[in-house]
Amino acid sequence: MQFCGRIGMMISPSLGEPKLLIMFPAEMDILIGKNNNFFETGIGFTYNISKYEDYVLGYGTTPSKTYYYHNHLAILRIGYRFQKTKGGFLFRIAALPLLIYKPEYIPQISTGQKYSAKIWAGLSCGYNF
Numbered sequence: 361m362q363f364c365g366r367i368g369m370m371i372s373p374s375l376g377e378p379k380l381l382i383m384f385p386a387e388m389d390i391l392i393g394k395n396n397n398f399f400e401t402g403i404g405f406t407y408n409i410s411k412y413e414d415y416v417l418g419y420g421t422t423p424s425k426t427y428y429y430h431n432h433l434a435i436l437r438i439g440y441r442f443q444k445t446k447g448g449f450l451f452r453i454a455a456l457p458l459l460i461y462k463p464e465y466i467p468q469i470s471t472g473q474k475y476s477a478k479i480w481a482g483l484s485c486g487y488n489f
Contacts, residue, residue, distance in 0.1 A: 362391040362398075380411035389437060396444050400452060404435040434459040443488055450488040456480040 370383040387404030408431040439454025458478045 364389050364391060366404075380409075382409040383407070385435075387435065387437065391441060391443075396442055398441040398443065400437060400439050400441040400454065402437040404437065406433040406435060407431075408433065430463060432461040432463070434461075437482070439482070447489045448487065449485070451485045452482070454482045456482050 365386070365388045367386045368384070370381070370385075372381040372383075373379070374381065383406055385404060385406040387402055389400055389402030391398040391400055393399055408429075410429040410431070412427045412429060436457045437454050438457075439452055441450070441452040443450045443452075456479070458480055460476045460478065462474055462476075
């Protein structure tokens with residue numbers, strides 16, 4: 361059994377909505393297995409900031425109002441990881457049940473629910489050192 365963690369930051373500009381997405385993920389995982397093959401499970405938290413712009417028709421291309429929308433995501437990871445112990449190629453695939461908390465209400469984009477749950481999937485590959 362091995363313990364590992366990750367922290368990070370993602371900035372994603374967009375042509376659609378949201379205009380900007382900033383994420384701060386943190387996660388702790390447990391790897392169970394031998395050699396290069398592992399069952400991976402863990403729990404994490406991600407803080408999101410999204411920028412939305414509201415336009416009034418007929419008033420040009422300048423937004424009439426800008427919203428900064430915050431989400432909090434609790435994430436459970438259940439999956440498979442291929443990782444060499446001395447570094448090298450890394451591959452993982454996982455199911456990611458999410459609990460999402462939306463503290464703010466913005467009429468143009470909100471459903472009115474503060475809490476929601478979704479099941480997401482993740483696929484990643486890269487290099488570990």
